[in-house]
Amino acid sequence: MNTRGTGFWDTPSASPIGPEHFNEIVTTAADLAIVLDTSGTVHSVVTNPLNPTLGQLDHWKDHDIREFLTVESQPKIDAQLSAYRDGQQTKADAIEVNHSDNSDWEFPIRYTLHKTGDDNIILMLGRDLRPIAELQHRLVKAQLALEKDYESHRDYETRYRVIMEAARDAFVLVDVASGRIVDINGLGAKILGASADALTGSAFTQEFESRRRGEFIEGLVAAAADGASRVVSVTSRRTKTDVVLYPVVFRAAGDRTLLCRIETAGTTETVAVELTQVLSALYRDGADAIVFTDMAGVIRSANDAFLSLCDAGQLTDIRGKSLGEFLSRGSVDLKVMIDSATRNKKMRLYSTRLEGAFGSELSVEMSATHLSTGDTTGFAFIVRDTSRIEVVREPTTATPSAMSDDAMRDVMDLVGSAPLKDIVSATTDVVEKMCIETAVELTDNNRVAAAEMLGLSRQSLYVKLRKYGLLAKNDPTTPN
CATH class of the missing domain: 3.30.450.20 (PAS domain)
Incomplete structure (x- = not known):
């Protein structure tokens, strides 16, 4: 079988193609067909009716084709026309050019140039490259987007690694579904007594004594959901160290993951958490x-x-x-x-x-x-x-023991040497002085508050302070 089909075309007795069918064949075989002479003047333009995006190009007729080419494409068509004029073109060759029409519309075309019965006439059959160019553009955009995402991923991965290793706390990431360690930083590996590489991918439950995988993981998830007591105490199997886990559950890419902060029992933060819980219980109960x-x-x-x-x-x-x-x-x-x-x-x-x-x-x-x-x-x-x-205390509040011993002794010395009226007046002064001193002391020498506490006006309080010699004593501007 001859794949090129030359047998039919080379047979002299083959039926010639009628002119009325030739135009149809040319227009449907190519998106754009142009007949021009070797000087570049367009004699005929035919567009494929199955590709209406090219529009009507009848105004190209009788114009130089270079008028409808971009600047970088004109040398390509000049080289081909020159070769045909000099008789150096022996076979059809393909060129890719960019057409420009109305100064705002450009479209790429791949042409093959063919000889005709007239040495001065050339047939150019063009294939619209816009679908290919659009596809290439999409591929380039997709590639750029992938590279940008990859760079972002590397950026986030670097930040994540730096934060994990620079953190002062020990952290471990555990997949909830499998119960295996996804990642762990150096401090966490040190507390568990193994290297980070050895622990990654191993069962998290196996790192602690007397723990069953299902119950242990479920307990961590439950503790993470309980905001009041988000603490799980365990013992490391390798180091025999009592540790405390602070779990947090989050969902990433549809999978639940546990982030556990690990602390050894007795650390400052652990004691602080325990103290917080105790103080909360004291406040509540x-x-x-x-x-x-x-x-x-x-x-x-x-x-x-x-x-x-x-x-x-x-x-x-x-x-x-x-x-x-x-x-x-x-x-x-x-x-x-x-x-x-x-x-x-x-x-x-x-x-x-x-x-x-x-x-x-x-x-x-x-x-x-x-x-x-x-x-x-x-x-x-x-x-x-x-x-x-x-x-x-109420029965004893009215007895002399409620007063100062010195004040009571001064009052008692008056018995026998002064009338009862004077003794009662002296006793009243002693009680009044003590009440004023107490009020001033309770209010930290805030005399407005002391006056309100005693039910006195501010002027009356100043009079009594002056009477008992307390004004200068309680005046912060007066030197001691």
Whole structure:
């Protein structure tokens, strides 16, 4: 079999192709057919009706073909036409050129040039290369995208490796489905007693004593889901070291992965976590009432013990209210405690009365601490019910022992040497002086607050301070 089919065409008796069919064959065999002379003038242009994207090119007729070629393509067509004029072209040759039409439309064409019966006439059959060019463009874009993704992947992989090895904590990545170690940093491998390469791909459960794979992995996942107690204590099989795991579950590419931070038992962070849990339990279940407020004394949180003292049903009933609303002297008590805690970081004891939601009152002792942790600032108040102690002490509060021994001795010396009226007046002065000194001391020499605490005007307090010689004593500007 002759694959080139020359037998039919070389047979002299072969039926010639009629002119009416030749034009159809040429137009359908090529996307673009051009008849031009060796000088480059176009005599005829025919486009394939099956490729309408080329449009109508009848305006090319009787024009130089170079007018419709880009600058870099013109030398190619000049070389071919020159070869045909000089008779050096012996066989059809293919060239690729870019056509330019209307200055804004370019399209690539691959032409084959063919001789005709007239030595001055050339037939150019062209194949539209735009689909191939578009495909090549897409391939180039895909290749560039792949290379960009690859570079990004390498960048993230490098960052990930640097972070894993530079981290001060020990980390291990475990596949939840298989329970095998996906990756582990150097510190984690050191704690488990093997190299990172040896541990990668091994079963995570086998690195700890008395652990079953299914139960152990499920326990880690459950611990990760529990925000309150995200801790699992285990013993390393190789080093016999007690360690603590802090698991976190995340999903990547559809697969669940465990990120476990490993710490040896007894480290500072482990003790801190345990202390946090203990303090949380104390706050939740402690006997003493605990209240947290902001810098203005507005309640942020309180435990059940405080809710019981103020007869509140739930935390939402008091959250957002000022703590002063629950104190007998209101803002006076609150301001005294806040000012003292702000200056001295804490206030040890402050006696006052706590008012409940339904009008009940209790004698309480309060201590205040100024808190400043990161972006969180405020005060912590510990409230202790002293009503029972007050009942026990009440019978003795009116006895002379409640006063200072020196003051009582001065009063007793007046018996027999002064009338009872003068003795009562002296006793009253002693009690009044002691009350004023106590109020000034409790308010840290805040005389406005002391006056409000004693139920006096500010002017009356200054008069009494001057009367008992306490004005200069408590004046911070007066030298000692």
